[in-house]
Structure formats: structure tokens, C-alpha cells
Amino acid sequence: MGLRKRRHEFYETEETVTVTIFDRGADPDQVHVRLEPRKLTYQNGDKVLTLQPLKGQIDPDKRDFVVGKMKVEVRLNKAAYGRWGALLGDAPDILANYTVPPTSSTASTSKKKNWEGITTEILSSDKEKTSEEDPNVGGDSTVNDFFRKIFADADDDTRRAMMKSFQESGGTTLSTNWDEVKKGKVEVKPPSGSEWKKWN
Numbered sequence: 001m002g003l004r005k006r007r008h009e010f011y012e013t014e015e016t017v018t019v020t021i022f023d024r025g026a027d028p029d030q031v032h033v034r035l036e037p038r039k040l041t042y043q044n045g046d047k048v049l050t051l052q053p054l055k056g057q058i059d060p061d062k063r064d065f066v067v068g069k070m071k072v073e074v075r076l077n078k079a080a081y082g083r084w085g086a087l088l089g090d091a092p093d094i095l096a097n098y099t100v101p102p103t104s105s106t107a108s109t110s111k112k113k114n115w116e117g118i119t120t121e122i123l124s125s126d127k128e129k130t131s132e133e134d135p136n137v138g139g140d141s142t143v144n145d146f147f148r149k150i151f152a153d154a155d156d157d158t159r160r161a162m163m164k165s166f167q168e169s170g171g172t173t174l175s176t177n178w179d180e181v182k183k184g185k186v187e188v189k190p191p192s193g194s195e196w197k198k199w200n
Contacts, residue, residue, distance in 0.1 A: 016077055017084065018076070019073070026067050030045045032064050072195065169186045
């Protein structure tokens with residue numbers, strides 16, 4: 001019993017074509033899909049469906065299919081990027097005499113990586129630096145620890161100057177000179193390129 005008249009349909013993306021063949025109760029052990037650049041042959045026992053010529057060329061080595069209760073879906077990779085608009089057709093095959101050169105990603109996948117060696121190398125190079133080696137280590141927590149140490153080791157006048165300058169300037173100034181700070185209100189000095197706005 002041939003499947004040529006059985007219902008089949010397709011949908012496509014720029015890179016793939018998925019052909020749905022409606023074959024109720026298909027046995028996954030009996031289903032075979034053979035591909036050529038412009039031909040798809042589906043076989044389930046004695047049932048055979050041949051679709052040719054395909055509108056464009058496919059890569060016969062890259063395909064997968066799923067056998068369901070009501071249908072079989074065959075996904076094919078297009079040899080050239082783009083839309084076909086139809087599954088079958090006698091459109092001129094622009095790839096008939098064109099061979100696709102291997103891409104660098106294909107060539108690189110054959111090389112094996114020593115992931116254990118890479119991991120060991122990264123872990124050994126990531127030793128923790130101290131703030132003496134790199135002043136940016138630790139980010140805000142290092143800066144906050146630095147100011148806490150200054151505040152803890154300071155005399156009362158220095159502490160007063162730090163608190164008054166920080167509060168009155170909205171956090172934009174921190175002074176340790178009480179003689180300068182006690183004279184008046186500390187001005188707001190936003191970083192260059194910033195504008196200070198008072199919130200109500």
C-alpha cells in the first residue's frame with residue numbers, strides 16, 4: 001500500500017524544513033527515512049512515500065525524525081539559508097554544482113578539549129589577591145572597611161568632622177578636618193558629570 005496519496009504537510013524556517021507524514025500507528029522499528037540532496041523517501045513496512053524533487057537542496061547527513069501515534073515528523077536541514085515557499089518544485093537548484101566548504105566550527109569540533117587541565121589552570125591562576133597587591137580587590141566592601149578603620153582609630157574631632165561632612169553633603173564629601181568643617185555647612189560636591197538634585 002503506497003503512501004503517495006496520504007496526507008503530508010510541511011513547515012519551514014530559514015534553516016530547516018519539517019515534513020509531517022500522517023501515518024497512524026507507525027511502528028518506530030519499521031520506519032526508515034532515506035535522504036538525497038533533493039529527495040526524501042519514507043518507508044514504514046510496505047508503505048513507501050517518495051517526495052521529489054524537493055524545492056531546494058537538503059543536507060542528507062543532518063536529519064532527525066519522531067514517530068508519534070498519528071504522524072511522523074521528519075526534520076531536514078537546508079543546505080542553503082532561506083525560505084522555499086513550497087515543499088516540492090522544479091526550481092533551479094543553485095547548489096547543484098556547489099560544494100559547501102567545511103566551516104571553522106565544524107573543524108574545531110573534532111579537536112578534543114582537556115577540560116580538566118583548563119579547570120586546573122584557571123583555578124591555579126585565580127588565587128586571591130590582597131588589597132596591598134590590588135587596591136580594587138573587594139570593591140565597595142574594601143572601601144567601607146578602610147573608612148571604618150579610619151573612623152575607629154580617629155579622635156573625637158575627626159569622628160565629628162567625618163559625620164558632619166558626610167551628612168551635610170549628602171554623602172558626596174568626607175572630611176577628617178574638624179577645624180574646616182566646624183566653620184559652616186559642608187557643600188554638596190557631586191562627582192564630575194553628575195548633577196545634585198534635592199528630593200522632597
